[in-house]
Amino acid sequence: MRKTLFLNPPSYEGFDGGAGARYQARREIRSFWYPTWLAQPAAMVPGSRLVDAPPDGLTVEQVAPLARDYELAVLHTSTPSFPNDARFAAHLKDENPRLEVGMVGAHVGVLPMQSLNSAPAVDWVAVGEFDYACAEIASGRPLPQVPGIAYRENGLVRFTAPRPTIEDMDALPPVVDVYHRDLTVENYFIGYLLHPYVSLYTGRGCRSKCTFCLWPQTLGGHRYRVRSADSVEAEMARAKKLFLQVKEFFFDDDTFTDDLPRAEEIARRLGRLGLTWSCNAKANVPRKTLQILRENGLRLLLVGYESGNQQILNNIKKGIRLDIAREFTRNAKELGITIHGTFILGLPGETPETIRETIRYACEIEPETIQVSLAAPYPGTELYRQAQEQGWLQIKTGDLVDTHGVQVAALNYRTLSSTIIFNSVEEFYRKFYFRPRKIVSMVGGMLRSPDVMRRRLREGVEFFRFLHQRREPSQVSRASATGAVGN
Numbered sequence: 001m002r003k004t005l006f007l008n009p010p011s012y013e014g015f016d017g018g019a020g021a022r023y024q025a026r027r028e029i030r031s032f033w034y035p036t037w038l039a040q041p042a043a044m045v046p047g048s049r050l051v052d053a054p055p056d057g058l059t060v061e062q063v064a065p066l067a068r069d070y071e072l073a074v075l076h077t078s079t080p081s082f083p084n085d086a087r088f089a090a091h092l093k094d095e096n097p098r099l100e101v102g103m104v105g106a107h108v109g110v111l112p113m114q115s116l117n118s119a120p121a122v123d124w125v126a127v128g129e130f131d132y133a134c135a136e137i138a139s140g141r142p143l144p145q146v147p148g149i150a151y152r153e154n155g156l157v158r159f160t161a162p163r164p165t166i167e168d169m170d171a172l173p174p175v176v177d178v179y180h181r182d183l184t185v186e187n188y189f190i191g192y193l194l195h196p197y198v199s200l201y202t203g204r205g206c207r208s209k210c211t212f213c214l215w216p217q218t219l220g221g222h223r224y225r226v227r228s229a230d231s232v233e234a235e236m237a238r239a240k241k242l243f244l245q246v247k248e249f250f251f252d253d254d255t256f257t258d259d260l261p262r263a264e265e266i267a268r269r270l271g272r273l274g275l276t277w278s279c280n281a282k283a284n285v286p287r288k289t290l291q292i293l294r295e296n297g298l299r300l301l302l303v304g305y306e307s308g309n310q311q312i313l314n315n316i317k318k319g320i321r322l323d324i325a326r327e328f329t330r331n332a333k334e335l336g337i338t339i340h341g342t343f344i345l346g347l348p349g350e351t352p353e354t355i356r357e358t359i360r361y362a363c364e365i366e367p368e369t370i371q372v373s374l375a376a377p378y379p380g381t382e383l384y385r386q387a388q389e390q391g392w393l394q395i396k397t398g399d400l401v402d403t404h405g406v407q408v409a410a411l412n413y414r415t416l417s418s419t420i421i422f423n424s425v426e427e428f429y430r431k432f433y434f435r436p437r438k439i440v441s442m443v444g445g446m447l448r449s450p451d452v453m454r455r456r457l458r459e460g461v462e463f464f465r466f467l468h469q470r471r472e473p474s475q476v477s478r479a480s481a482t483g484a485v486g487n
């Protein structure tokens with residue numbers, strides 16, 4: 001077995017590129033998801049090490065010298081971080097010219113040829129799911145015999161045979177031992193999750209076909225391929241033993257509630273383990289299921305509402321009706337389930353009026369907390385193809401973040417300029433959080449718990465700093481300079 005280093009490379013300060021980060025970017029408040037995608041192959045390569053540089057605050061100068069101790073480095077990359085990651089690969093090669101460097105992730109999977117051509121220090125990239133490809137390369141199998149990669153040979157890029165999608169999810173070893181061995185769980189924050197938390201996957205893929213959504217259209221697919229309840233229960237029992245300090249476990253499956261009987265079965269087992277947990281859900285889970293999940297330790301649901309305008313939801317193929325989402329939210333709240341709602345501004349069909357409609361909708365259904373993102377056209381998604389065809393793209397491919405790693409408004413419509421979309425994010429946050437009712441409920445929560453008080457104060461400072469930074473001239477001018485404003 002070759003000495004193998006799995007790396008989430010140093011990037012923008014506070015850059016969240018972990019598996020749960022659907023938009024890899026720097027967030028409003030310091031926020032890091034776990035590098036689950038990398039932890040999975042790391043669990044399959046004995047003696048390997050996983051380094052997640054951003055949450056540990058590690059710099060290029062601190063991480064690059066590790067290259068001297070390894071034969072193979074596998075870097076996880078994303079569309080926004082790719083140029084940085086390609087430069088970092090070159091640093092690794094400077095430290096150890098004999099090191100073999102591979103890259104994995106949706107970006108290189110969608111654009112393998114372009115990625116290899118623009119990253120000369122990278123020897124191979126994985127096309128699609130990469131767990132077994134990494135394990136085989138680490139075991140010493142020659143690159144031409146490893147399905148599912150593109151690699152260099154005599155100055156040319158060669159492709160191997162496609163690798164079939166993984167069907168036996170139970171055959172993948174648990175990731176929690178890698179977390180325990182290599183990561184510092186206290187360094188992982190998500191504002192709306194209890195701290196410290198741990199996140200992991202129990203399945204891959206999502207049955208929905210939302211046009212903007214990255215993972216199902218690139219790595220995961222549109223079937224929900226799952227681990228058995230027995231396997232999940234065993235890993236969670238182990239996690240409970242390994243992480244006595246952890247207050248909450250998050251199931252990062254794209255849509256954990258895609259298979260309701262399974263979700264209920266796993267919930268009952270988690271209930272027996274006495275765990276507090278949370279997960280991603282679509283806003284259509286029936287009350288009966290919500291009740292079973294709640295009675296068995298579910299604390300929070302992360303729900304992608306995206307928009308308060310039905311036509312936009314139809315445009316993006318969200319497959320949800322606003323009345324169903326309203327009823328779901330009412331039920332969840334009545335049962336005592338906390339909701340973190342995510343919204344996206346700038347999706348196809350957006351106008352100033354639909355933005356106002358979405359803000360009103362968010363205030364009406366009132367999740368506990370919200371996240372507002374800018375529509376991000378990732379290569380490999382239908383949204384990206386539409387944006388190219390319709391001439392909405394106002395950036396070069398990959399320019400999804402600014403020089404601080406903060407999201408930029410990447411789409412510009414005839415009916416709505418990118419500048420208005422960009423500025424509406426701040427307006428959304430202000431209108432949602434600065435309502436007397438919301439302020440009273442947040443202050444109440446802080447007074448009831450010193451833990452919540454500490455967290456909210458820290459997040460408040462970070463939030464205002466973030467808003468200030470978004471308004472710095474370089475960012476606003478970049479949003480407006482790159483497209484026709486107000487047309």
Ligand code: SF4
Nearest residue numbers: 206208209210213254
């Ligand atoms: S339901 Fe969620 S995870 Fe599934 S495709 Fe839509 S946005 Fe993506």
